[in-house]
Amino acid sequence: MNFNSDNQTLQDRDLAVLWHPTTQMKDHENMPLLPVRKGEGVWLEDMDGGRYIDAISSWWVNLFGHAHPLISQRVAEQARQLEHVILAGVTHPGAVELAERLVEITPPGLDRVFYADSGSSAVEISLKMSFHYWMNQGESERKRFVTLRNSYHGETLGTLSVGDAGLFKKVYEPLLLEPLMVDAPDGFGVPEAAREERVRLCLEEMDHVMRSHQGQICAVIVEPLVQCAGGMRMYPPGYLAGLRKLCDQHSVHLIADEIAVGFGRTGTLFACEQAAITPDFMCLSKGLTGGYLPMSAVMTREEVYQAFYADYTSLKGFLHSHSYTGNALACAAALATLDVFEHEPWLQRNQQTARWMREAVADLDEHPHVGEIRQCGMILAMEMVADREKLKPYDWRERRGQVVYRHGLENGVLLRPIGNVVYFMPPYVINQDEIGQMAAVAIAGIDRATSGRVS
């Protein structure tokens, strides 16, 4: 990064007035901010013309690159027509068409769509709907949610409650609901041959928790196949299939939080497809608008909808709203995104792209400080460890991921390691050349971060 001119000016102005998300702002005393003026495809351009590959799809939201011609055009057209209208008592073509198409492409049985404006709000809605469904059925003893260790579902109070994001959650613990926490079936540190057994044991524990809280649980919430914010920890589809069975046996809702994994990230359009299951609620956001506008949706079954459908005075209605619910610009971006999916066989193309990504980091296979390279579709993660044999983690205070982050910025790649986990989750339009550049920078960054002491 060049810091003589426009980059420096914007950074100075920023640091005088802004407070950035999930950031200890003091870090910016010696960590540069990346000032971006333009995006195109996988590339971001800074104020001085420096270029960076967006290896993380701008927090996993972008699918087809920045400033995509079709999506940009559709949003601009929509802005000239209708930017936004209240969705209570009012409707508009975009909101209806998007709902119809979401019903079409999501697993069979998810026939109702409730819009919101962020991933967290979608998760909140699914929790409230599940609880309220049981209330409306006269089951007022159901107040608990089951969640997996190491999970992440957002950062509002309700969503923090059902997550296990250690550092993010700890301070607020006194304010939160108490979920039932069950082991996650991810395979890190488990030998290949023992992974199936691990899944079985995790399901057994789940069964036990459900049995011992019969009639008290509203729902189980999971991130299908990949716990993304928890360090891209992955597990096999068999777990989801087993979990669906348990939820059926014990009459508990299953909430699939596909906010990060939806829209093709794991290889299929939705991760639940790989287990051939339909959850009772599916939360969508991030990729929904192709990374253009904040929007989310909760999909649910007709039977859930019907439990709220009654005379007003029965007070069974779901009285929840957000000002920007069903925003017309966001609907236009989402519809354009679905069109892009239809115009080209992206899921098929991503299979090749995913192979290129894996091949590009083959040099790390024997690296003494890379404990595992794991991949699920278009998500590839490399976990740095102090000791490869024992998978001994680095002390978090050493902040080795930061070294990789900084190395990336100095060399034209925006990486954003989660602790000691360096990962790629690029826009699907990344080509083989760009993958080569991204991988070379990540490998050099990992070398730098793992050679010797970091103060």
Ligand SMILES: *Cc1c(COP(=O)(O)O)cnc(C)c1O
């Ligand atoms: C990002 C994320 C959320 C929260 O979405 P926001 O839009 O940041 O509120 C919830 N669940 C998962 C799995 C996520 O990755």
